[in-house]
Amino acid sequence: MAxxxxxxxxxSGCPDGFQYMHPVMxxxxxxxxxxxxxRPGVLRHVAHSGDEIWTVKAGTQRILDLFTLRKLTEIGDKxxxxxxxxxxxxxxxxxxxxxxxxxxxxxALEEAGFVVGGTANSVAMISHTQGWLHCDIPGTDASGVVxxxxxxxxxEFKNCNMPNRxxxxxxxxxxxxxxxxxIAINVQHTKPPKIAHDLVANVCERPSVVxxxxxxxxxxxxxxxxxxxxxxxxxxxxxxxxxxxxxxMQINDPEHTKLAIWVGGNHSNARGKPxxxxxxxxxxxxxxxxxxxxxxxxxxxxxxxxEDAKDWERINDWIERIGWPRFxxxxxxxxxxxxxxxxxxxxxxxxxxxxxxF
Amino acid sequence: MAKKIHDTPMLxxxxxxxxxxxxxxxxxxxxxxxxxxxxxTVGSLLGQLEHSYETRKGYWKGGTVSVFGYGGGxxxxxxxxxxxxxESKEFHTLRVQPPAGNYYTTDMxxxxxxxxxxxGSGLITFHGQTGNIMxxxxxxxxxxxxxxxxxxxxxxxxxxxxxxxxAMSCVGAARCEQSCANEHAIQRWLVxxxxxxxxxxxxxxxxxxxxxxxxxxxxxxxxxxxxAVIGTWRDDMKIDQDEVKKFIEAKGRQYVIDNVITRCPTxxxxxxxxxxLDVNNHDxxxxxxxxxxxxxxxxPGDDKGVTILIGGKRTLKIGDLMGTVxxxxxxxxxxxxYESLVELAxxxxxxxxxxxxxxxxxxxxxxRIGLVNFLEGIGVEVDPHMVNNPRQSSYVRMDxxxxxxxxxxxxxxxxxxG
Numbered sequence: 001m002a003x004x005x006x007x008x009x010x011x012s013g014c015p016d017g018f019q020y021m022h023p024v025m026x027x028x029x030x031x032x033x034x035x036x037x038x039r040p041g042v043l044r045h046v047a048h049s050g051d052e053i054w055t056v057k058a059g060t061q062r063i064l065d066l067f068t069l070r071k072l073t074e075i076g077d078k079x080x081x082x083x084x085x086x087x088x089x090x091x092x093x094x095x096x097x098x099x100x101x102x103x104x105x106x107x108a109l110e111e112a113g114f115v116v117g118g119t120a121n122s123v124a125m126i127s128h129t130q131g132w133l134h135c136d137i138p139g140t141d142a143s144g145v146v147x148x149x150x151x152x153x154x155x156e157f158k159n160c161n162m163p164n165r166x167x168x169x170x171x172x173x174x175x176x177x178x179x180x181x182x183i184a185i186n187v188q189h190t191k192p193p194k195i196a197h198d199l200v201a202n203v204c205e206r207p208s209v210v211x212x213x214x215x216x217x218x219x220x221x222x223x224x225x226x227x228x229x230x231x232x233x234x235x236x237x238x239x240x241x242x243x244x245x246x247x248x249m250q251i252n253d254p255e256h257t258k259l260a261i262w263v264g265g266n267h268s269n270a271r272g273k274p275x276x277x278x279x280x281x282x283x284x285x286x287x288x289x290x291x292x293x294x295x296x297x298x299x300x301x302x303x304x305x306x307e308d309a310k311d312w313e314r315i316n317d318w319i320e321r322i323g324w325p326r327f328x329x330x331x332x333x334x335x336x337x338x339x340x341x342x343x344x345x346x347x348x349x350x351x352x353x354x355x356x357x358f
Numbered sequence: 359m360a361k362k363i364h365d366t367p368m369l370x371x372x373x374x375x376x377x378x379x380x381x382x383x384x385x386x387x388x389x390x391x392x393x394x395x396x397x398x399t400v401g402s403l404l405g406q407l408e409h410s411y412e413t414r415k416g417y418w419k420g421g422t423v424s425v426f427g428y429g430g431g432x433x434x435x436x437x438x439x440x441x442x443x444x445e446s447k448e449f450h451t452l453r454v455q456p457p458a459g460n461y462y463t464t465d466m467x468x469x470x471x472x473x474x475x476x477x478g479s480g481l482i483t484f485h486g487q488t489g490n491i492m493x494x495x496x497x498x499x500x501x502x503x504x505x506x507x508x509x510x511x512x513x514x515x516x517x518x519x520x521x522x523x524x525a526m527s528c529v530g531a532a533r534c535e536q537s538c539a540n541e542h543a544i545q546r547w548l549v550x551x552x553x554x555x556x557x558x559x560x561x562x563x564x565x566x567x568x569x570x571x572x573x574x575x576x577x578x579x580x581x582x583x584x585x586a587v588i589g590t591w592r593d594d595m596k597i598d599q600d601e602v603k604k605f606i607e608a609k610g611r612q613y614v615i616d617n618v619i620t621r622c623p624t625x626x627x628x629x630x631x632x633x634x635l636d637v638n639n640h641d642x643x644x645x646x647x648x649x650x651x652x653x654x655x656x657x658p659g660d661d662k663g664v665t666i667l668i669g670g671k672r673t674l675k676i677g678d679l680m681g682t683v684x685x686x687x688x689x690x691x692x693x694x695x696y697e698s699l700v701e702l703a704x705x706x707x708x709x710x711x712x713x714x715x716x717x718x719x720x721x722x723x724x725x726r727i728g729l730v731n732f733l734e735g736i737g738v739e740v741d742p743h744m745v746n747n748p749r750q751s752s753y754v755r756m757d758x759x760x761x762x763x764x765x766x767x768x769x770x771x772x773x774x775x776g
Contacts, residue, residue, distance in 0.1 A: 006426040006427075007426065007506050008426075008427055009425065009426070009427045009428060009505070009509055009514070009515075009557075010509050010510075010514070011514060011553045011554075011557065012509075012512060012513075012514045013455060013514050013546070013549060013550035013553045013556065014455045014456075014457065014458060014514075014524070014525060014545060014546050014549050014550055015455070015456075015457040015458075015512050015513065015514075016457060016458070016542070016546065017457035017458040017459040017460070017461040017532075017542050018461075018542065019457075020457055020461040020462050020463045020466060021459075021461045021532055025532045025533055026532075029531050029532055029540075030531040030537065030540065032531075032533065032534060032535040032537070033535055033654075033657075034535050034653050034654040034657075035534075035535060035653060036653075045533055045534070045535070053533060055533070059377070059378070060378050061377070061378040061379060061380040061382075061383055062380065062483055063380040063383065063481055063482075063483055063494070064383065064481070064482050064483065064484070065380075065383035065384060065386055065387045065400075065480055065481055066387065066391070066396075066471055066474070066475055066480040066482075067383065067386045067387070067390070067391075068378075068383050068386075069467060069471050069482060070468065070471060072467075073464035073467045073468050073471075074464075076464040077464050080464075082463050082464045082465065083461070083462075083463060083464075084461075084462055084463075084464060084467070085459065085460045085461045085462065085529065086456075086460045086462075086484040086485060087460070087529075088526070088528075088576065088577060088578065090483065090484060090485065092484075095533070113378055114378060115376075115377065115378070127487070129487060130486075131416075132407060132410035132411070132415075132416045132417075133403075133407060133494075134418060134433070134435060134449070134451060134494055134495075135416060135418065136416065136418045136419055136420045136435065137416065138416040139416075140414075141407075141410065141411070143380050144369075144372055144411070147372050147375070147377055147379060147380060147381075148372065148375070150377040151374075151375030151376055151377045152375075154376050154377055174673055174674075175672060175673055175674045176672045176673040176674075176678070177487045177672065178487065179487070179578060179581060179582050179672060180578070180581050180582075180678070208716065208717070211715075211716065211717070212675065212717060214674075214675045214676065239673075239674075241674055241675060247419065252414075252415055252416065254413060254414035254415065255414075257414070265581075267575050267576075267578040267580065267581050268573070268574050268575055268576075268646070269573035269574070269575060269580075269643075269644075269645050269646060270573070270574060270645050270646045270647040270650060271621055271623055271645055271647045272623060272645075274575070274580050274581055274680055276581075276678050276680075286414060288368060288411040288414065289368040289369065289371040289372055289411055290371055290372070310616070310617075311616075311617055312617055312621065312647070312650075312651065343677055344676065344677065345677075
């Protein structure tokens with residue numbers, strides 16, 4: 001097609017959300033007074049005007065097919081009022097002004113196989129990344145891990161029995177797109193990349209790859225008479241940062257790409273400042289299709305937290321109170337030399353005091 | 359010709375269990391959708407995914423695909439095993455910017471579904487980790503057709519690559535009593551000022567805006583955006599003493615002591631003998647805990663604004679970083695207020711574009727050059743709210759002390775004069 005026939009894009013950017021907002025929410029924008037949580041999966045917000053909006057939250061498979069999306073909209077038209085939103089964790093929320101619509105909406109969602117819940121002190125939907133389905137560098141799948149794990153945690157999603165909310169995340173590589181969570185299940189590579197030296201010169205911009213390495217373990221080299229790259233395997237931390245800019249440096253390995261579990265990431269400023277997650281378990285097999293070993297550890301951590309934490313303690317608050325030695329003792333997880341940080345800023349993580357719990 | 363059905367014994371395991379199964383959804387498209395373009399593509403995709411499960415490897419490679427006039431917004435995916443799974447050999451994702459707050463009508467979702475049915479695989483996610491609607495799986499040619507169609511009714515591509523990325527905001531003032539800001543306005547003022555930087559990647563690396571209406575930060579802005587805008591207030595929190603009494607009546611005094619008073623990070627609350635509650639608002643850090651617990655009794659004050667934190671990011675390359683305070687408090691009421699917010703963002707992005715190394719995020723650049731150099735670069739004065747504590751090391755040259763101290767007193771005098 002000739003250039004002049006090509007359609008110019010309309011650079012409209014981010015659309016205005018008000019046009020899709022429930023009229024009661026438009027009317028009471030910025031004028032909400034309080035909310036209540038009548039049952040798991042349902043919120044009732046009350047405005048200063050006395051108006052109310054009811055929200056029903058449901059978990060889905062996140063990767064929606066057209067049939068599922070249309071089922072969700074059909075439920076919204078038939079039982080709701082045609083206004084929905086999606087949460088940061090890909091749950092769908094239906095907003096209705098009429099309380100009488102809440103129960104039929106819940107019934108219709110459950111009838112269609114969706115899971116109502118995920119509010120307040122529940123285990124929320126696991127936020128997940130793309131994985132083998134669509135990513136170009138994944139060490140594992142995301143949708144499958146989340147599905148297998150939510151099958152086992154569904155009662156904690158449908159009920160609010162945790163001391164506080166629990167956000168679980170996954171990441172299919174060590175870049176950690178999944179971000180910080182109360183519990184994070186992330187890929188951890190354990191061996192240096194395997195280099196297809198014949199391909200490097202044609203595929204990789206070598207200086208960029210050298211610059212990408214966090215520990216300066218990569219250097220240019222001639223291999224079999226061709227320009228390539230080599231890795232100082234004593235320095236290599238097996239992070240996989242070189243793989244995206246240089247696919248011939250294959251980091252993913254069916255056996256040596258493992259999963260690690262981290263806990264205590266918390267975005268909120270409530271009580272303490274936001275926190276990053278800390279390593280608690282590694283060497284977990286990347287075991288499709290249902291990853292039972294990872295799920296077992298997550299459930300063990302959740303069980304211990306549920307029994308031991310006080311109301312309103314997130315996992316990081318709980319561990320701060322009981323201390324890390326007791327966390328490892330209570331969960332039965334081993335404490336190893338790998339738990340002691342040696343990255344930049346690591347000294348701040350060492351106990352420079354006599355504060356010891358006995 | 360009968361279409362090829364790949365055996366998927368491992369994926370079939372993911373149809374078991376009570377949580378909704380994405381595999382069952384894929385199979386519905388393969389088995390029930392009448393259009394061969396969809397049913398064959400998804401059938402082939404199932405085959406490739408099963409192959410990944412069996413071999414524990416991914417088989418997608420990137421490439422260069424965009425729509426006419428843009429340089430980004432598409433995640434190109436070409437199959438490395440296209441010989442075995444040819445119908446899904448091109449399987450690109452379009453990243454489309456959602457409305458602020460992720461609101462939709464069912465009519466609009468249906469309209470998007472109808473467009474996607476014409477050109478794509480039929481798989482959609484609301485939303486990806488950056489915040490885009492992910493229309494997953496189409497060919498290079500149909501990428502353009504689908505974009506042309508939805509762009510006509512108000513939808514635009516988001517960012518991909520080293521550019522300003524799609525922004526996100528929390529549910530916000532539309533449905534939350536804790537909101538201290540108009541998240542929607544903030545998000546759209548910011549990201550829509552940079553549409554050129556969204557669509558034509560030319561920065562050192564990605565740059566993300568996120569907006570949360572209060573310090574609960576439901577949008578994870580501090581932890582995962584380069585430019586986090588968080589609603590807050592600076593006058594006294596509101597206390598409804600009648601509701602305090604009702605709460606104590608319902609939950610008991612001990613509950614309030616254990617779950618509210620002693621959980622305050624600055625111990626700024628006192629429960630009086632008559633069951634009224636006092637707060638020392640100067641010590642309060644607006645952490646939100648007591649407001650979360652005593653939702654009816656306690657509310658944010660009236661003098662609302664935002665705190666801006668810069669430099670949050672994930673692990674690559676130097677490790678995870680939180681954003682740090684650059685603007686402790688900023689009012690956002692008038693058009694001029696919003697314009698000055700956008701100007702600050704422009705300063706930050708210009709400085710980032712000129713000074714960051716290739717593939718270096720804003721937070722990493724600040725780590726490398728030091729916060730003070732960054733502040734001087736964007737024209738923001740130092741403020742004690744920016745640090746947890748002052749310097750611990752004496753190893754610094756301080757012969758500019760007198761002038762710096764004078765600047766501080768001059769700024770204080772200026773503020774006092776109003």
